[in-house]
Amino acid sequence: MPIPVQAKQISHSTMREEVYHTILEWIMAGELRPEEKLVDTDLAENLGVSRTPVREALRRLADKGLVETSASRWTRVTKISVKEAELIYPIIWQLEDLAIEMALPRITDADMDKMEQSNLELEQAITNGDPVLAYQADARFHETFIDLSHNSHLFGILEDLKIKHRRLEVHYFGGSGFALNSVNEHTEIIKAIKDQDLKQAQKMIRLNWKGSLKRLMEVTCSG
Incomplete structure (x- = not known):
């Protein structure tokens, strides 16, 4: 099992959380690839910790559906x-539909600038072939209006769902020649928000997610 080269020694004060988030990040970014075997002793040695926090992290990741085990064999x-x-x-698109309804009266020109900047960074990352940066820019775009819903419960549900979604999106941005369509769809969302047109904004958010799903399926089937 190859360990990512940027592995760092972890301090004991935040050991459990750091081990969990480090391995999670490797999976999300595709550095630990689908179906790759995970050996707790190798991970522990590389992170400079005992096997106990690594095993705890792997159990948590299994609960999230990101890791699987077979009768203690692998x-x-x-x-x-x-x-x-x-x-x-x-x-996700139903919850974002609700989020934009709550957020629309609060969105300022500065927030619109953030969304436009995130969309520009998304376009640049896709053009440069960097799926991780593309995902991060895409996430910032959506999080701008989700945060402005001022609904911690809604944010929490979406955050949990998007742990799994992130890996799908990195795969999508890394393999789809049509990923730039997401940039165009974001532009339409921004336009609807500027026009204070809630129904159009909700429509374009749904189309963005439906389009991403369709394109993801094409990438996966052709891969």
Whole structure:
């Protein structure tokens, strides 16, 4: 099992959380690839910790559906599943539909500037072939109006869903020649928000997610 080269020694004060988030980040970014075997002793040695926090982290990741085990014989990163995307994406676009309804009266010109900048960074990352930066820019775009919903429960549900969604999106931005369509869809969302047109903004958010799902399925089927 190759360990990412940027692995760093972890301080004991935040050991459990740092171990968990480090391995999670490797999975999300594709540095630990789907179906790659995970050996707790190798991970522990590389991170400079005992096997206990690594095993705890792997159990938490299994609960999130990102890691799977087989009768104590092996542990590995789960496959990227289009079926999972088909279940997750409709929930996300329904919740973002609600988020924009709550956020629209609060969105300022400065917030619009942030969304436009994120969309520009998304376009640049896709053009440069950097799927991780593309995902991060895309996430910032959506988080701008989700945060402005001022609904911590809504944010928490979306945050949990998007742990799984992130890996799907990195895969999508890394393999789709049509990923730039997301930039155009974001532009239409921004226009609707500027016009204070809630129904159009909700329509374009749904189209953005539906389009991403369709394109993800094309990438996965052709891969």
